[in-house]
Amino acid sequence: MKARLPLRLFASHTAVAVVGAIVAYVTVRLLAPHLFDQRMGMMSGDMHGTGPATGAQVHAAFQTALDTALLVGVLASVATAGVLAAFATRRLLRPLDAVRTATRQIATGRYEVDVPLPSEPELAALATDVNSLGHALADTETRRTRLLGDVAHEMRTPLTALDGYVEGLIDGVFTASPDTLASLSEELRRLHRLADDLSGLSRAQEQRLDLALADADLAELARHAAARLSPQFDDAHVTLVFDTDTVVPVHADPDRITQVLTNLLGNALLATPAGGTVTITARRSGNRGEVAVTDTGVGLAEEDIERVFERFYRAPGRPRRSSGSGVGLTIARGIARGHGGDVTASSRGRGQGASFTLVLPLRPHP
Known part of the structure; x- marks a missing residue:
């Protein structure tokens, strides 16, 4: 498992400092005695015949050797730390440069980018x-x-x-x-x-719907929508079943929700051949209210379950008995999401019917 980036940065900085300190110590340790001996030899040559070096002279020689060794050690430490820091920075900036290049390509309209994945989890x-x-x-x-x-x-x-x-x-x-x-x-x-x-x-x-929110019963709205379309179901010889006996309180725009339900019922009617059945079920599920419109019609393939909500998309094999523009489900989902809910689809496959479910949050109790 890779360490997190902050920990790796801390470790790299610590490593640079430690390496610099080691280089300084080793340099001083190796260079200082040699410089001291060299300085003492020079002093011995200069004072030949004048007697042994005094304590002050020895101290000066030691101080000079130490200063020179420290200067060389610090320079070597800084150079080593700089090399290590440049290596760590380059390794860190390489994936960031790749990301910057990709974002510039996206800004120019070249969307098919593929940034290589670096080893750091965050990057x-x-x-x-x-x-x-x-x-x-x-x-x-x-x-x-x-x-x-x-x-x-x-x-x-x-x-x-x-x-x-x-x-x-x-x-x-x-x-x-x-x-x-x-x-x-x-x-x-x-x-x-x-x-x-x-x-x-x-x-x-774009979530610019004008919603006239009011307290409503989702089951009652579904019942009214079914009653309005009942003559069309009779003409198509499709049985319409309403299965609910509970109140589903919601805070929503009744006209918009009726529009959604009408669209779902109309699509179910178009997808169901004569002799088929469309069932409406309203219920509570946790803190949500649901209305499911289930038909015994042509069904949906797995790859079409989400695509039917795309603009102008019509699933293969769906009947074209309507002069609609093909954006009804897209609008229905947009209205539901504007209420904080959603419209979902499910099907066991083509020829096995489909179910569309309107989900809205329940109205909180006073």
Whole structure:
């Protein structure tokens, strides 16, 4: 297990100091006697025939030798410590330089970065975070590009139809009959619905929803949403079952939550063939309230469980009986998260039905 970076820095600084002290000691220990002997020899030569050296002269010789040895020892210690410090600093800065290079690449739009992981756990965690950031930004850029393409695709069909009708009216192919004008109006409503969905999607994802919060019963909101869609279920010959007998108190925007529930029920209806069943279950789970919409329809593959919440994504094999823009689940999740909750999906596989669950925090007791 690698030591933590603060401990390693402390150990490296201590090692530099200890090595410097050892170098100074060894230098003085080896050099001082030699310098003293040399100094004494020089004094003996200078005082030849004048008698032995006095105590003051010996003291001066010792002082000179000691000062010279200390000066050389300190210089050697500083040089050694500098070399060791430069090595430790270079080893520490190398991964930081790699991180800086990666962040500059990310700033210029090159998101596919791959910072090598250093041996220090803290620096490795930093490098991992930078790599994750780059991959997340790359994924966001890919989704943004795909969003533009999807919006253009969704607008192309009604615009092409409108263009055809208008050219037909100009050329006299069509007459301005109620049926022709009704077709024009339908295509215009489709464009208007797409614009509204995109506006709602933007507000939901940027958490700019205008929420009129009030005390409400989540189970009652689910019951009302089911009652409003009951005729559509009857027309499609799909059985709608409401399974709850409890109160689920929440503090939420009733209109927004009804929008979420309506979307979940509408998607379940589209995914369920005639003769199938859609079940709504409302319950409490700890400090949360849940409404699960479970169908016996086409189901979801494991890789589609999260992707169905992406903008304009439609799972393979899903029926296209709706003229919706494909952002309903994205908006629903955004609304739920704006309330502090979420919308999740689960399925045992294709052909085995799916379940979408709205989760909201329960209203605290007074």
